[in-house]
Amino acid sequence: AACLASKSDVTRGISTEATLHQCRGCRRWHREGGNWIGCELESRELMALCLKNVSGLRPKGGGAEKVRLVDAGWVWTEPHSMRLKVRLTVQKEVQSGTILQQSFVVTFVVRNQQCVECQAEYRQGSWKSLVQVRQRVDHKRTFLYLEQLILKHGAHRGCLSIETFRDGMDFYFPDKGKAARFMSFLENVVPVKVKTSKKLIGTDDKSNVSNFKYTNLVEICPLCKDDLLYLPKKTANAHGNISRLVLVKNVSDVIHLVDPLSGQTASMNPETFWRDPLRPVVTAARSRLTRYVVLGKEPVATEQNASQKNATRKSRARLAAVQVARETDLGSNDRQSEERSHVGYLLKSGDVCVGYDLTDLQFVEDDAERARSSGRLPDVVVVRKLYGGAAVPMEDGTAEARPTRKFRLRRLQTKEGEEEAAARGRSKKKMAAAMEDEDMDEEEFLREVDADREMRGNMNLYKPEEGKKKDAEMAEGDEDDEDEDDDQKVKLDELLDGLALDAGPDEADTTRPDGIDEDNAWGMPSAFEGVRAKIEGISYTGKEEARRLGEKESAAPVSGGTFGKEYKFS
8 A cells, every 4th residue: 555655646637726716896706607606715615616626626437536525625825926725635546445545735826807797887888777766855864774774784786886866876787687686675674666667778670689778766755763743543543543643763664653652653554655645744854853951750650551552561661751941941941841752761860852842833734733732732742862972062052063973884885976966066055065964964863873772783883993992982981870771872782893984094004015915915814814714614724834835745545445524515
């Protein structure tokens, strides 16, 4: 056996070099059939792709020429080398009852090649299906929330470009199927109705093939979080005999309503809404929300109504009668209000909240106005509690425009629509006003995120960059002594790592003169090399050992004369 091992080469016919193609734009890897697959470095999926490109590893036929792969592992390579190395161990029967084993290294050269989707992104007019998402409201808070849902679920993958407009967004897709999947995602997260049209671009009479461009209009329900509704009596009875005055708690694939005075909840299906659309009596606009200071509260014990099936013991225990005063009235008059609130359990003396002052409003709907005039509606409807810097007034009496928060959010890469950009360019005042409105809409959205734990569960929140961690820790320390019953405030265990915005210049420049970043050339810092391989259960040869490793080891006989367990890869 030792004589055969010294003269035999088990790896004969197996290539030690191969080529892999990766798209520089989307970082996906090419495989047979023109398909592209996303794989992380050191992952089992990338290992399977590499092994499929090694010729001779699975030769046709069997018998004595068959080679069995028993192990495969990653070998360290220079971050900028555009190389991947895999150490393979194979076994082969060279004589009856004699099995030899040999290890060798296969080098894969990584070449850049654009995938079909990235090629289409750089061609003008290459889209085949357009999804126009619109909501007829005067703010963009719904689209800011929808943007976070899209990012968390990766629903925008395959989209060529995204354009923003005053009342919505346009998503361009290279084919009809990707647009259909995106619209299916929208139907599962927001109440929508869809209209589809197509336009003939060209036709081939010989092959009877026509080329169409599809346009899909997706209209989102105009009801938004914290809008105040006055339901028709028939609609209120159909939804568990809920009060006619309700708040929109949140909007998902259904519309969730809550009675601000009793805590009873109800859900309205999109079909019910579109059959008879409702219009809010008060929208959750910045000009409609009034800041209040909590002066005191008392818990309220209520009896369960037999028809109020959704009013659970927990929701009834959260009711409280809160005594509030307008922030602007402090020091000028003694005007106070005392009303029940479904968020009363979150409030305590000294807190700042926002709500609707119904005494100064005049409703458009006759039923709602008669109810207000007759005193059947409360004077104040508390909407939510303010947290952090948003609750601290500045010297001029206004709230801080950009308070320090302990979380950050990602944003989609979008571009402004041509018509919107042209309209802004005509007037600097309009441009400044539009930018101010967008900043205020974003701040209002962040305040909603601060006060709604359920809403944050549908989003990815990231820890702030190093430069602002100290401020965030100070803000957290100020809230440590808050009431333990407050389950809506942001906690550190909800935040993710890995996002740095506005970080400024690096302390030390690790970029080589040729423009290659040695620390993170392929998106994996050197400190994390081998970590993914360990998680996947794949052996990894480190830097020092890789430099001493030879390209091919000598064959050695296998003790016992039996083959080892075959290394499985799909």
